Amino acid sequence: MASNVPIEKIRNIGISAHIDSGKTTLSERILFYTGRIHEIHEVRGKDGVGAKMDSMDLEREKGITIQSAATYAMWGEHNINLIDTPGHVDFTIEVERALRVLDGAILVLCSVSGVQSQSITVDRQMKRYKVPRIAFINKMDRAGANYDRVAAQLKEKLNHHPVKLQYPIGAEDRFQGLIDLVQMKAFYFDGESGENVREEEIPADMLDEAKLRRQEMVEGVAEVDDTLGELFLADAAISNDQIAAAIRRATIALKMTPVMCGSAYKNKGVQLLLNAVCSYLPNPKEATNEALDQKNNEAKVILESDPAKPFVGLAFKLEDGRYGQLTYMRVYQGRVAKGDFIFNQSNQKKVKIPRIVRMHASDMNDINEGQAGDIIALFGVECASGDTFTDGTVSYTMTSMHVPDAVISLAVSPKERTSTANFSKALNRFTKEDPTFRVHRDEESAQTIISGMGELHLEIYIERMKREYNCEVIAGKPQVAYRETISQKGEFYYTHKKQTGGSGQFARVCGYLEPLPADAVQQYEFVDDIVGGSIPREFIPACDKGFQEAVKKGNLIGFPVVGVRVVINDGAFHAVDSSEMAFKTAAIMGFREGYAAAKPIILEPMMKVEVQAPEDFQGSVVGQLNQRRGTILSTENRDGYLIAVAEVPLNAMFGYSTDLRSATQGKGEYTMEFAKYFPVPKNEAEALMAAYREKQAAEAAARK
Numbered sequence: 001m002a003s004n005v006p007i008e009k010i011r012n013i014g015i016s017a018h019i020d021s022g023k024t025t026l027s028e029r030i031l032f033y034t035g036r037i038h039e040i041h042e043v044r045g046k047d048g049v050g051a052k053m054d055s056m057d058l059e060r061e062k063g064i065t066i067q068s069a070a071t072y073a074m075w076g077e078h079n080i081n082l083i084d085t086p087g088h089v090d091f092t093i094e095v096e097r098a099l100r101v102l103d104g105a106i107l108v109l110c111s112v113s114g115v116q117s118q119s120i121t122v123d124r125q126m127k128r129y130k131v132p133r134i135a136f137i138n139k140m141d142r143a144g145a146n147y148d149r150v151a152a153q154l155k156e157k158l159n160h161h162p163v164k165l166q167y168p169i170g171a172e173d174r175f176q177g178l179i180d181l182v183q184m185k186a187f188y189f190d191g192e193s194g195e196n197v198r199e200e201e202i203p204a205d206m207l208d209e210a211k212l213r214r215q216e217m218v219e220g221v222a223e224v225d226d227t228l229g230e231l232f233l234a235d236a237a238i239s240n241d242q243i244a245a246a247i248r249r250a251t252i253a254l255k256m257t258p259v260m261c262g263s264a265y266k267n268k269g270v271q272l273l274l275n276a277v278c279s280y281l282p283n284p285k286e287a288t289n290e291a292l293d294q295k296n297n298e299a300k301v302i303l304e305s306d307p308a309k310p311f312v313g314l315a316f317k318l319e320d321g322r323y324g325q326l327t328y329m330r331v332y333q334g335r336v337a338k339g340d341f342i343f344n345q346s347n348q349k350k351v352k353i354p355r356i357v358r359m360h361a362s363d364m365n366d367i368n369e370g371q372a373g374d375i376i377a378l379f380g381v382e383c384a385s386g387d388t389f390t391d392g393t394v395s396y397t398m399t400s401m402h403v404p405d406a407v408i409s410l411a412v413s414p415k416e417r418t419s420t421a422n423f424s425k426a427l428n429r430f431t432k433e434d435p436t437f438r439v440h441r442d443e444e445s446a447q448t449i450i451s452g453m454g455e456l457h458l459e460i461y462i463e464r465m466k467r468e469y470n471c472e473v474i475a476g477k478p479q480v481a482y483r484e485t486i487s488q489k490g491e492f493y494y495t496h497k498k499q500t501g502g503s504g505q506f507a508r509v510c511g512y513l514e515p516l517p518a519d520a521v522q523q524y525e526f527v528d529d530i531v532g533g534s535i536p537r538e539f540i541p542a543c544d545k546g547f548q549e550a551v552k553k554g555n556l557i558g559f560p561v562v563g564v565r566v567v568i569n570d571g572a573f574h575a576v577d578s579s580e581m582a583f584k585t586a587a588i589m590g591f592r593e594g595y596a597a598a599k600p601i602i603l604e605p606m607m608k609v610e611v612q613a614p615e616d617f618q619g620s621v622v623g624q625l626n627q628r629r630g631t632i633l634s635t636e637n638r639d640g641y642l643i644a645v646a647e648v649p650l651n652a653m654f655g656y657s658t659d660l661r662s663a664t665q666g667k668g669e670y671t672m673e674f675a676k677y678f679p680v681p682k683n684e685a686e687a688l689m690a691a692y693r694e695k696q697a698a699e700a701a702a703r704k
Contacts, residue, residue, distance in 0.1 A: 005079040007305055008283050010373045012330070014083040014098045016126070017108035018118035022138040026108060026264040026273075027071075027084040032193065033271055034073035034080070036360065070328060070359045070375060078278040081375045093403065093436040093453070097316045097385065099125050101330035101375065104281030105133040106273070111145035111171075111261065115153040118666065123158045130288070132251050132281060135162065136273055137261040145171045151259045160257040163220035165247070165276070166269075167213050168261055169206065178262065178269055179206065181214045182243050187272060194267025221246045224255035244279055252282045284373030289332050291388070291396035294345070301396060303332045305372040310334050311342065311391040314398045315383050318433045320468075327378045328359070329370075332398070334391065337369035342381075345388040345397045355379040385435055403435045410458050411447040415472035422471040430461055437461060442481075455658050477654045482688070483603040483677050484554030485563040489514045490598025494590035495572075496582055506577035507586035509535070509543060511568035513594040523562040524551050535571040535583070542580040543568055546587025555592060556600055556685075557692040562677070566591065602685045603677040605650045608633075611660065613668035615642045620663040628652035629681075647675055651684075 015023045031037045072081045083098040099105065105126055109119060126133055137150050147168050154162040167179040169186060177188035179202055186203060190196040202210050221243065222232035228246035231238050250256040258280055262269015284305040291312060292298040303312055311334030319326045336342060340353050357364040357377050370376035383389075388397040414423040427439045427450070438451045452458045458475075465471045491512040498505040516525060526544045535543070551561040573583075609630065613621050615637050621644055625632060630648035637643075653672065660668040680688065 005077075007285055007307075007371075007373045009078045010081070010283055011078060011277055011281055012081045012101070012103045012284065012373070012375060013277055013281060014085055014095075014102045014105045014131075015108060016085050016095055016099070016105055016122040018110070018113070018116035018122070021108045021110045021113075021116075021119075022264050023108050024084055026106070026136070026138065026270065027082060029264050029267060029270040030080075030082065030274060031071065031073060033195065033274065034075050036071065036073045070377075072358055072360065072375075075274045075278060080274070080277065083375075093434060095122055096125055096403075099129045099131050101314060101316045102129075102131060103284055103287040104277070105131045106277070107133045107135045107257075109135060109137050109150050109154075110142075111137050111139045111147060111150055112142050114146075114150040115157040116666070120157065120667075123160075130254060132254055133257060134251070134273070134276055134280060135160075135257050135259045136269075137259065138264055140168055140171055140261050140268070141173065141175045141263040141266045143172050145175070147171065147261050154257060154259065161220070161224055161255060162257050162259045163217055163247070164213065164259045165217060166260050166272070167206075167210055169203070175263060175266070175268065178272060179210050180272065181210065181217045182240055182247070184210065184214060184240075189268045189271075194270070197271050218243060221250060221256065224253075225250045248280045251280045252286055284332075289398075291332070291398050294395040294397060303396075306333060307335045307371040309372075310393045311336050311340075311389070312394065312396050312398075313342075313389045315381070315385065315387045315389065318383075318385050320429055320433070324379060325382060327381045327383060329376055329378055329389070331370050331372055331374045331376065333372050335369055335371035336376075336391075341392070342389045343392045344383050345390060345395065346384070350392070351381050353378055353381060384432060409449050409451040410462075410475045411442075411477065412450050412462070412473050412475050413448060415474050419469075419471040422469040423465065423473070426465045426469040426471060430464075455655075480651045481605055482557060482559045482680070484556050484559055484561045484600055485603055485677075486513055486515050486561075486595065486598035486600050488599050490594040490596070492590040492594035492597070494586055494593050496586035496589060498582075504577045505579065505582040505585070506572075506574040507539070507579075507582040508572040509568055509583070509586045509590045510570035511566065511590070511594070513591070513598050514565050514567070515598075516563045516565050518563075520563065523564075524548065525565040527565060527567040529567055529569040530571065531569075535568070535573060536578075539573065539578065539580060539583040542583040543587040546584040547591050549584070550588045550591035550595075554600060555595060556602055557688050558696075559602075561595070561600075562603070566594075602680045602688060604680045604684075606647045606675045606678045607650050607653060607672040608675040609646050609648050609653070609670055609672045611642075611644045611646070611668060611670045613642055613660070613664045615640055617664040617668065618642045618644075621660070621668065624656075624659060624663060628656065647678075648672075649678075649680075650674075 015027055017023050070081065070083050072079060083102065085095040085098045107119070107123065107126070109115060135154055137147055139145060140147065151162050151164050154160040165181055167181060168175060169177045169179060177186060179186050184202065186200045188198040188200065190198055218228070218232060218238060222229040225246040228238065228242065231242065247258055251258055258276060260269065260273055260276060262273065264270055289303045291301045291303050293301050311331070313329045313331045313336065315327045315329050317328040336353065338353055338356050341350050342353060343350055355378070356367050356370055357379070358367055359377050364377070367376070390396055414420050430437050431439055436453050437457070440449055441447070442449050450458060450461070452461070462473050462475055465473050489512055493510045495508040496505060511529070526547060528540050530540070547566045551564060553559070554561045609625070611621050611625070621642060622632060622635070625644065625646045625648060628648050629652050630646040633645045633647060635642060635644045656670070660670060
């Protein structure tokens with residue numbers, strides 16, 4: 001931080017919204033008006049440069065924000081630390097971690113589309129971290145723009161208490177400027193990029209409407225602020241300063257949401273929004289930040305934004321920079337300087353800080369120290385996302401972020417054998433950077449499985465592996481963990497005989513297989529019913545081992561066999577030629593003989609799927625589940641939302657997240673967990689068996 005900026009003049013804010021509401025365009029204008037950049041580039045502009053805050057090549061190509069980008073700017077005497085966050089639901093963790101460390105936010109809404117599905121998600125995240133926000137209704141120049149309708153949706157859909165601080169002069173293609181209802185002045189934005197703000201008296205034909213709206217605004221604030229409420233009830237004269245102070249108190253207390261409007265693309269209204277950020281959003285001292293004291297049974301401690309107190313900082317985001325790991329950190333208390341030693345509270349490791357920078361999107365400016373209220377970035381500090389650092393005198397940890405469960409998985413492998421090292425490097429880095437990106441190895445299918453928040457999320461990571469690690473990846477749907485079982489009793493009577501030079505091999509096992517009851521705890525049971533010593537005692541464990549080996553791979557599609565009881569009741573041995581090995585082989589072959597007679601079937605995993613979507617989409621949600629061979633267990637309507645619970649085969653769930661989002665305008669969400677195994681329909685079973693036989697034939701041909 002510029003050390004001459006007092007903490008009262010610092011604002012840490014984020015810009016969040018639904019996709020395509022204009023967040024990045026708004027950030028670009030803020031940077032331009034505060035003098036941080038000298039020319040404006042559009043997100044999908046013809047010059048191909050792309051917005052400053054979208055610094056990744058992929059972001060510029062796709063015209064979307066993928067990673068949150070941090071920057072800082074001076075507006076008058078105020079220092080604004082700004083984070084532009086993605087709007088796409090797949091990158092929800094980027095929004096989550098930005099809001100975790102910010103003191104205030106701008107919720108951008110489109111004047112035509114209004115409150116959309118992702119606006120609801122982002123608002124839920126803001127409420128989770130108690131972040132005060134200003135609503136900015138953007139795109140007032142678009143056909144169909146309606147300021148009042150969108151402000152009303154804030155109340156209907158998000159349960160806010162919206163108070164309109166402005167009144168637009170015209171709308172759509174006649175949108176000219178704004179009336180500020182606090183100062184009762186009209187503002188116009190002249191110059192090529194709207195950089196000259198012209199203040200005028202309110203046009204005569206709009207004065208009566210403006211007075212009416214000012215009265216509404218004062219009433220709205222008076223409802224939630226006692227000081228202004230008393231003046232209002234007493235019919236006292238209320239000054240502009242008193243109104244502004246009341247708006248600030250009520251906004252910081254999360255009792256109201258100031259509503260403003262403009263058009264970032266047409267350069268109107270952004271400077272007034274910056275004034276409001278400085279006037280109405282909290283400085284770091286006014287935000288409540290809690291830590292847990294590890295030495296005192298995790299008692300809650302309020303952190304004070306005081307540079308003189310012991311240092312506490314939270315690493316909230318990691319990036320792989322040109323010079324190694326770049327760790328974004330919010331300093332909550334105390335100060336930290338280059339060369340200081342700090343302690344990572346998760347593993348008690350002591351690290352030295354070699355370099356501190358302030359980020360301006362992908363550019364870095366070196367600084368010597370950061371203090372309470374700052375958002376800085378450190379080089380050379382190894383840690384994970386969400387680690388707390390202190391100076392060692394206190395043992396505090398910050399509460400972690402909410403990490404949603406993954407909804408989709410893909411099986412991935414490197415195209416070339418030579419890029420295996422880069423493949424594992426990339427996976428290690430991405431899992432460290434992004435808690436919603438998970439990797440595990442499925443032992444059964446020997447596949448590497450990546451899981452994430454949606455198809456776009458995983459697509460972006462596969463593309464990044466190709467670009468950043470020069471590693472082409474083959475992605476396919478993960479192998480479903482099928483099982484095989486038997487449907488009736490099957491007998492076996494097998495003799496294993498082998499004569500070579502010297503002693504041979506001889507063993508005979510007789511008995512039967514039968515299905516275990518449905519509620520059995522174990523999936524395999526061995527029963528020894530041998531009487532009269534037809535198989536000597538010392539060979540019984542070898543038989544058990546053979547059967548256990550055999551259940552690992554069924555004959556139908558090569559998956560494990562479950563729910564089976566193996567009983568041996570007779571056999572024969574040879575005094576010289578019988579051995580453990582001979583009985584183990586006889587058991588394996590005997591099992592196969594009995595298995596073929598016991599009418600084996602294939603089982604598939606059934607998932608318990610819970611879908612939430614607005615009740616208007618009930619028909620399409622239920623229809624989609626039925627299409628995927630789902631059995632609806634229950635549906636209920638709660639607060640305007642449908643909650644449907646169904647059992648659906650896992651094999652039919654691939655691609656469901658995309659289908660559900662497109663059928664519900666992006667508003668549907670689902671969770672799924674394993675429920676049980678269930679027999680596969682006949683036609684599916686035949687297709688699986690045919691594919692398995694083909695695979696075996698191909699492998700046999702390859703061996704020749």
